[in-house]
Amino acid sequence: MKLTVLIIGCGDLGITLGRELIDEGHRVIGVRRKTAVLKDTGIEPLALDLNDLDEANASALPQADYVIYSVSADRFEESAYQSAYPDGLKRVLSVMEQHKKSPRRVFFVSSTSVYGQQEGEEVTEDSPIGPTSFSGMLMHEAEQLLLNHPLPGTVVRFSGIYGPGRDRLIHQVAEGRIAAVTPVIYSNRIHRDDCTGILAHLIRRQESGQSLAELYLGSDCEPVTLHNVMAWIGKQLKVESTDTMQSPLRRRASKRCNNQRILETGYQFSYPSYREGYAQILKEGGFLETQKA
Numbered sequence: 001m002k003l004t005v006l007i008i009g010c011g012d013l014g015i016t017l018g019r020e021l022i023d024e025g026h027r028v029i030g031v032r033r034k035t036a037v038l039k040d041t042g043i044e045p046l047a048l049d050l051n052d053l054d055e056a057n058a059s060a061l062p063q064a065d066y067v068i069y070s071v072s073a074d075r076f077e078e079s080a081y082q083s084a085y086p087d088g089l090k091r092v093l094s095v096m097e098q099h100k101k102s103p104r105r106v107f108f109v110s111s112t113s114v115y116g117q118q119e120g121e122e123v124t125e126d127s128p129i130g131p132t133s134f135s136g137m138l139m140h141e142a143e144q145l146l147l148n149h150p151l152p153g154t155v156v157r158f159s160g161i162y163g164p165g166r167d168r169l170i171h172q173v174a175e176g177r178i179a180a181v182t183p184v185i186y187s188n189r190i191h192r193d194d195c196t197g198i199l200a201h202l203i204r205r206q207e208s209g210q211s212l213a214e215l216y217l218g219s220d221c222e223p224v225t226l227h228n229v230m231a232w233i234g235k236q237l238k239v240e241s242t243d244t245m246q247s248p249l250r251r252r253a254s255k256r257c258n259n260q261r262i263l264e265t266g267y268q269f270s271y272p273s274y275r276e277g278y279a280q281i282l283k284e285g286g287f288l289e290t291q292k293a
Helices: 012-023 078-096 134-147 168-174 192-207 226-237 260-264 274-284 287-292
Strands: 004-008 027-032 044-047 066-069 105-111 121-123 153-158 160-162 177-179 189-191 215-218 243-245 255-257
Touching: 004 012, 012 027, 012 192, 066 078, 078 105, 078 134, 105 134, 105 192, 134 153, 153 192, 160 192, 160 274, 168 177, 168 226, 168 274, 177 226, 189 192, 189 274, 192 215, 215 260, 226 274, 226 287, 274 287
Parallel strands: 004 027, 004 066, 027 044, 066 105, 105 153, 121 255, 153 215, 160 189, 177 243
Antiparallel strands: none
16 A cells, blocks of 8 residues: 655655655655755655644645654754744644544654663663753653644654765774773663664554554664774774774763564564674775775
8 A cells, every 4th residue: 555654854864765765655754954865766745834834724744644853953052942842842732633534553763862871771662761961851852742742643752863875984994983891881782773773664564553662762783882892993994093082981881782672573684783784884884995095
């Protein structure tokens, strides 16, 4: 059955997801302020600033079977996060609930920044949250807004997203930098293609009549220290580290994300660890050819 999927905040992740859904025969509408980047993607563009969205107007957004809310704040300021997450999501939900045919589910792309663990603890969907920054607090506020809303909703908390064009870590290693061994800082990551793969998988799961949880943790299968990731990348690039990056533990979280719940749905990761994911980026991005030259 052909579905209509509305992607609010159709950036890199949304475009990748949209293409996957279009390949499956679905209709995809992408909402963003400037829609030029959607040209030739097959995604129907809808130019809209969520700050201008009229909550009282049911026609302000098209009817859709599924809604993906994947908005990014335009700057790292509390007002921008307030506007992008709780306020923007509230406006979208207010419009969607007025449609004669409500969406079958709304997905909110959230972040593991809602956790505050700093001692390398394992976290699951049931672990206590404790965001220490305004970004995490406002992200959690938006999560609760969706889960308390009458429309069916699911939150997916993604860990650090990497992939094509998201290669800052590779450049740091290429410059000879590496994270310190101590204090031990665990990091969690997920390849962009697995982010979109999870969202498409959950839509297919609901369409097949299976139930969805309200919350999933989207992270790959191997939590690992930042030092070890950078050391592995350095070996691939044949680069010796000359500068140790100090990162006080109090400034950043250190946790190990358990992805068992999403695995139990039958999802199979394209990039189950950083090794497969960064190997793909190093090859496709031409980083290995640069080293040979």
